[in-house]
Structure formats: structure tokens, C-alpha cells
Amino acid sequence: MTGKTTIIVHSGDMDKVISAFIIANGSLSMGMEASLYFTFWGLNRLKKGGLDKGPLSKMNMLGLGRRMIKGRMVKANVATLETMVKDFKELGGKIIACEMTMEIMGITKEQLRTDWIDEFGAVGTYVNEARKSDITLFI
């Protein structure tokens, strides 16, 4: 493998999490490594049953816009978030969960999809990943 992409997933918005996984899976497919660091609102998406529960970043309209986009995604044959995570893990992608966010929001390991999470870490873990990366993004 050559090169690496590291993405901070700060937002828990559905559209932004989808973007993060598309970029990460694209990177893995192009022969790179990929790490996703979930922090703040992003961490909610790693909760059991929480992956696709995020609102839309714009035009959510109390969930109406979100439902509409989901329907359009099915029509356009866009993979579901569940499939994206499955592919991400199959291609060797790494998921890091922010410990400080867990503390602030009172989230325990038992509430999280630990089968997806490779590591629990803090900012040092991110910097260590990012310094070896060719692409790093904050979403």
C-alpha cells in the first residue's frame, strides 16, 4: 500500500458521514490506507443502531428532508452506510473512537459498536495517524 488518508469525523450529520466513508473507501480502493477518527457528534454514529440516524446538515426539515434524500439514494443505487462500513472494514480501514468525547457525552464502550472500533484514542493518536498521511480532512 502507498499513501494514507486520515479523516476526522466531527459531524454526526448523515450526509457528512456518507462523504467521509465515500472518501475513505475510495482511498482504500486506490491502494491507500485509511483511518477515520470519530469525535464529538460523529461518535454518535458509532453507537449501536446509530449509524444512519444522523440528521441532514441542511434542509433536514424535522427529518423530512432526510427521508427524501434516503429515498433518492436508494433510487440512485448509492450504497447504504451499513454497506460502506462493511466495505471499509473488509478493505482494512481503521476506526478510532475519541475517549474524551465518550467522557463528555457519557458514552460507554458497551454503547458503541466495538466490533468496528480498532482503537480508543485521543488527539495524540490522531496526530500520529495524520503525520503519516498524505490526505487529512476534517468533516
Next chain:
Amino acid sequence: MSQINLDCRRQNCPVPLVEVRKALRKAAAGDVIEVVGTHPASKKEIPMAVEATGDEVVEVKDTGSEWTIRIRKR
């Protein structure tokens, strides 16, 4: 040496790219992967990815409505 066929027709970004990568990881050296798809950008991007991983694009065919790419794993 075997041939692996992937049908990615009507699949959208980044599924064809991801499926090719998954197949390449599972394939043995010398195996040929034939992928059929309709997503326009993937026709360009799959050869880019194959080149990046050091595998070989054997053939790219385009019939207008769909494309076929043959890849050999190195």
C-alpha cells in the same frame, strides 16, 4: 488461474471501485477480473486504481451504454 466476473451495472460511486479492490485482494497472482459497469467516472478511475496498486489493465471496452474492464492481478 481463474477469471472473476463482477457485475457493477447501475452501481454508483464508489461501489465499482470498491468491488474491484475487494476482488483484487481476494484474487491470486495471474487471475483476471472482468468488471462490467455503467457508472461513467468509474471507467476512468478503475484503471487509475489498478495502476496505483501495481496490477495490470488488460483491456477497456466501451459499448456506449456500458463498459467492460479486464484486469490482471500481479
